[in-house]
Structure formats: C-alpha cells, structure tokens
Amino acid sequence: MIKRLVILGASGDLTSRFLMPAIARLHQAEKLPSGFRIIGLARDDWDTEAFRRHLAEKMVPSALSILAGARDAVLAHTEYRRVDIKDRDQLAEALGKMTEPLVAYLALPPSLFAPTVETVAALRLPRGSKLVLEKPFGTNLASAQNLNRLLHESFPEQDVFRLDHFLGMQTVQNILGLRFANRVFEPLWNAQHVEWVDIVWDETLTVAGRASFYDGTGALRDMIQNHLLQLLALIGMEPLHRLDERSLRDRKVDLLRAVRRLSPEEIALQTVRGRYGRGAIEEREIVAYVRERGVDPARRTETFAQVTLAVDNWRWAGVPFRLRTGKALKRDRREIAIHFKPVPLLTFGQQTQPKPNVLTIELDPDRIGLSINVNAPGDLFDLDRAELDSRLGSGGVPAYARLLLNILSGDQTLSIRDDEAEESWRIVEPILESWAAGAVPLLEYPAGSSGPPEAQRILRHVDRLRPDSARP
CATH class of the missing domain: 3.40.50.720 (NAD(P)-binding Rossmann-like Domain)
Structure with a gap:
C-alpha cells in the first residue's frame, strides 16, 4: 500500500x-x-x-x-x-x-x-x-478526449484514477447486492415490468459560497454528466459474471453506449432547465441566484436540470430514465425510484388502476423502501398502501475514505475508466449545445419550491416522444 x-x-x-x-x-x-x-x-x-x-x-x-x-x-x-x-x-x-x-x-x-x-x-x-x-473530467467531449490523450502519453491507464465520490457511497454500492443477489428482483428488472426510473438529487442547499465555481459549471455538468449517469449505469447494466474491476467497468460502459444521444427535437421535449429566484426555505430568506456573489447573470447558468433519457437495448427499450437535480428546492430528495407497471386487471371493482409498486433506494440517508398494495383494514374490496422500508448501515467510513483506500491499494474498481468518461460527455454534449443556443428556455422557479412546474411531466414512451399526463 x-x-x-x-x-x-x-x-x-x-x-x-x-x-x-x-x-x-x-x-x-x-x-x-x-x-x-x-x-x-x-x-x-x-x-x-x-x-x-x-x-x-x-x-x-x-x-x-x-x-x-x-x-x-x-x-x-x-x-x-x-x-x-x-x-x-x-x-x-x-x-x-x-x-x-x-x-x-x-x-x-x-x-x-x-x-x-x-x-x-x-x-x-x-x-x-x-x-x-x-470530476468534472473535462468540460465537453473534445476536452475529455484531449485530457485522456495527454494522460496516456505519460501514465499507464492502471495508474490513473478519475474520481467520482458517489461511487464510494455505501448505498450506491448496495445497488449491486440488491440487483444481483436477489432472485425476486432480477426477473422484473426490464422493460416488461418497469414503467420508468427516476434518479433524483434535489437539494435545499443554495450555491452560496460556491458560486464562483458553480456559475462556470451548472447543474447539468456538475451533477448529471457524472454522478447521476453513474447511478444510471449501475441501475441499468447487465448482470456481472463475476464482481471484479474489469467486469464492473465493462458493463457500465456497455450501458452508457446504449443511451441514446438526443436529437434537437428530443432535447426540446425531454429536458428542462431552470434557475432559482428569490424565495424562502423553511424560515430562511433566499436571494435569487443572479444576486449571489460571484455570479454573472449573462452566463445564464442553470441551477436545475432534468433530462429524460432512453436506453436502446433489449432490456430497457421504451423505458424512460428521468435524471433530475436542483438547488434551493423545497426538500432534500436523494433517491433512485424504480416504478413498476400496474397490474393488468382491475380485480377489486375499482374504476382506476391501483398505484403501481415503487422500489426506492434512498442515497442520503441510506434506506431501501418498497411500496405495495394490500387490502384496506376491514374491507375485502378496498385497497390500502403499505410501505416496507429498511435503514442501511453506513459502512463504517465515508465515501471519500473508501475511495482513498482503493487508491492507496491500487484498486480501480470504483474509478472511472477513460472510455467511460468520454461516453458520459457523448450523452450530455448535445444537450449542452442546445441549451447554450437557447433552444430550451431557462425557467425561473422560487427558492423553496419544487422546481419548474414543467419538470413534473414524464415521458412513458421516450422512443415515441409522447408526453404523458403530468405526474402529481
């Protein structure tokens, strides 16, 4: 070591x-x-x-x-x-x-x-x-490729660690055990049973104190390009034949390669960007983002980003993956939610489908929850909702400590590989370009709100670009 x-x-x-x-x-x-x-x-x-x-x-x-x-x-x-x-x-x-x-x-x-x-x-x-x-490793695809070339000229790839501290989080690592060590989930982990997937990192925190960095980066680069795409890769990748550095990173790259590069029409329909204005979080008054010290309003930097992506492979064809992050929002919400399709038959005489099952993986605090339907107390013909949940252990040391220990011992399992970094930019780059050109409006939302109202929509069939009704 x-x-x-x-x-x-x-x-x-x-x-x-x-x-x-x-x-x-x-x-x-x-x-x-x-x-x-x-x-x-x-x-x-x-x-x-x-x-x-x-x-x-x-x-x-x-x-x-x-x-x-x-x-x-x-x-x-x-x-x-x-x-x-x-x-x-x-x-x-x-x-x-x-x-x-x-x-x-x-x-x-x-x-x-x-x-x-x-x-x-x-x-x-x-x-x-x-x-x-x-992170961030580069600012776009070309810069990431140039940086990789520079690294390859002087360092063997096995000596380069591209760090994303999300991969050191215990709950993120628990995704592997949840998926591949439980027979009850793996048969359902596909487009036949999953309606859509939410990957969310909402924060009540503002950018105060970090505005000089954040204003040149924005929510899409700061969170979605690296952290949330890493979560998408772990949730969506194919099963591992064994858990080792090469197998894990190969499967993650395979998944990222299958993510569709959005067209301008898809970007207009499937992405939302916003910037917080003046408001209040609990009893704390929040100034508008443009009034934060170190912010240049002319940059039109987003503090909220939502992107709905499609994974073009046999497992996930037609399943929307909604990646969302924002600052100065009403509540902290840091989770992955797997929304399963509803049952195919109205058995209980109700006029509408019962709410579908949802498997929730909370990232902070560490928790796994499952929402299921049961009979209402005392009524055979009515339904009630039950929440099964389990708090998870922290793993003893924080995320950075786990990653540092891997670096000191030369273990690259939780490091981002060169091609993986480039694939992430391939996905995000057309969105960045469209946003920079003004093709998607920069919406303002009050600090302490749930974000832009437009972000509440979801797409049930991304490949058809057909928006569904707004989600409550």
Whole structure:
C-alpha cells in the first residue's frame, strides 16, 4: 500500500472538507499503512504550522465523527510546501528525491488539469505511483478526449484514477447486492415490468459560497454528466459474471453506449432547465441566484436540470430514465425510484388502476423502501398502501475514505475508466449545445419550491416522444 499522498492545490475546500476528514477516519479505523504521510502543495503563503491550523479549523464540523486523537495524529504527519504547481523546477524541489511510489492528487479546478498533468509527468514519478483527478473530467467531449490523450502519453491507464465520490457511497454500492443477489428482483428488472426510473438529487442547499465555481459549471455538468449517469449505469447494466474491476467497468460502459444521444427535437421535449429566484426555505430568506456573489447573470447558468433519457437495448427499450437535480428546492430528495407497471386487471371493482409498486433506494440517508398494495383494514374490496422500508448501515467510513483506500491499494474498481468518461460527455454534449443556443428556455422557479412546474411531466414512451399526463 502506498504511504505518501501529495495533494496539489491543498489550500482548497476539497482538502479540508473531504480529503483530510476521510484520512482521519481511515486512521481512526486503523486502515492507513504505517508511516503514512501527507504533503500539501499550494501557492498560499503558509508554512506547515499555518497549514495545520487551517485544516484543524476547517475540520471542526467533522468532529462528531472523528476522534480528536485521530485528527491530531493525521495533522502531525502533514507537511506544507509553498509552490507554483505549474513550475516543474519548484515542484521537483518541493517533492525532493522520490524513490517510493506516491499518490499525486489533483485537488484543482478542471482548467488546471492539463498543465498540471504535463508538469507532474515531467518529474517521472516512481513506478507504481498513482494520479488522481476529481470530476468534472473535462468540460465537453473534445476536452475529455484531449485530457485522456495527454494522460496516456505519460501514465499507464492502471495508474490513473478519475474520481467520482458517489461511487464510494455505501448505498450506491448496495445497488449491486440488491440487483444481483436477489432472485425476486432480477426477473422484473426490464422493460416488461418497469414503467420508468427516476434518479433524483434535489437539494435545499443554495450555491452560496460556491458560486464562483458553480456559475462556470451548472447543474447539468456538475451533477448529471457524472454522478447521476453513474447511478444510471449501475441501475441499468447487465448482470456481472463475476464482481471484479474489469467486469464492473465493462458493463457500465456497455450501458452508457446504449443511451441514446438526443436529437434537437428530443432535447426540446425531454429536458428542462431552470434557475432559482428569490424565495424562502423553511424560515430562511433566499436571494435569487443572479444576486449571489460571484455570479454573472449573462452566463445564464442553470441551477436545475432534468433530462429524460432512453436506453436502446433489449432490456430497457421504451423505458424512460428521468435524471433530475436542483438547488434551493423545497426538500432534500436523494433517491433512485424504480416504478413498476400496474397490474393488468382491475380485480377489486375499482374504476382506476391501483398505484403501481415503487422500489426506492434512498442515497442520503441510506434506506431501501418498497411500496405495495394490500387490502384496506376491514374491507375485502378496498385497497390500502403499505410501505416496507429498511435503514442501511453506513459502512463504517465515508465515501471519500473508501475511495482513498482503493487508491492507496491500487484498486480501480470504483474509478472511472477513460472510455467511460468520454461516453458520459457523448450523452450530455448535445444537450449542452442546445441549451447554450437557447433552444430550451431557462425557467425561473422560487427558492423553496419544487422546481419548474414543467419538470413534473414524464415521458412513458421516450422512443415515441409522447408526453404523458403530468405526474402529481
């Protein structure tokens, strides 16, 4: 297991909010190798003590889940070196003589990935070293392809980790067990029995504090292009003949390749974009997105995105997959919902079909629920709704900690492969282009609402582009 982690861009939010708490949790669980050390590199005018104080202050919100002793032990093995990471000589001097493999973690804006990769590659890292890039991997298909070419020139693919922290979430990993270890579900997991699938990540959070990053990214790039498409791949992929790195990533790529690239007509009918305006969440007044510090209204950045996709294969032909995410909404809703088709016969004398069964996988908090129909109490000829649910364990360590442990041990199972990253952009790119051209209106919704009303529609038969009635 690798014993040295070098964080490039260590003064940023990613390091203090996610990486360092994850490392402390691994230390607390006694999963770090003996002699593990962290070197933070950034341009800020700090020394090691100042960097440690900065991290300690920022890690306070994680204090309930991290023992003080574990946090202090990790900080004691953390160093800081001021360096311009684009300067090869400065970087070489900061790292010193390198003889053992290390992890070079690019905790940087995507715009700095390419020049930093070139600089790091020129140092000729010790054999077995790993390079980690956070999402988003590129800004469109061409940039992702160019970045992949640059990486392939200097690093073997097995040493490159493209990170999506959703894949480290326990509930996301539970999708595999739910699908492939339960005979009761797999025979129903297809177009014959499934009506549609919702993949939702709604947040009450606004973009306050992150507007400078978010305004250049938007909801479609920030969430759907990576996180939600990863969930779609896990929900929709074919069964594995065995659970290993190659089999899992091959099946995910197969599914993404089957996702239809939408035409301009389909984009107009099957996508919704919006931006939150002034409103209130609970009793908290929210300013309009365009009034947030760091936002350029001329960019017309969306804070809400909904895309209905079709998977053109035998298993899922005609089943809509609705991917939805938004900021400043009425409630947090982070789930995958499998909506099954209704029963074919009205047995109980009712005028309408009973509500269909829904299997819900909640991602935060971790929960699995199943909605079923039963007889109403005391009435043989009436129906009632029952909710079966189970809370799931957290798995002991947070998502980032699981992913870091995989990186240190060289396990790529939960890393995004080069072709997988490109397939995600192939799906999203025509939508981005249509939105940029104004082909789909940018709708405004009040903060604290359920989002644009237009987003309530669903398409039952995506391949026919036939919208169904609005969903309640």
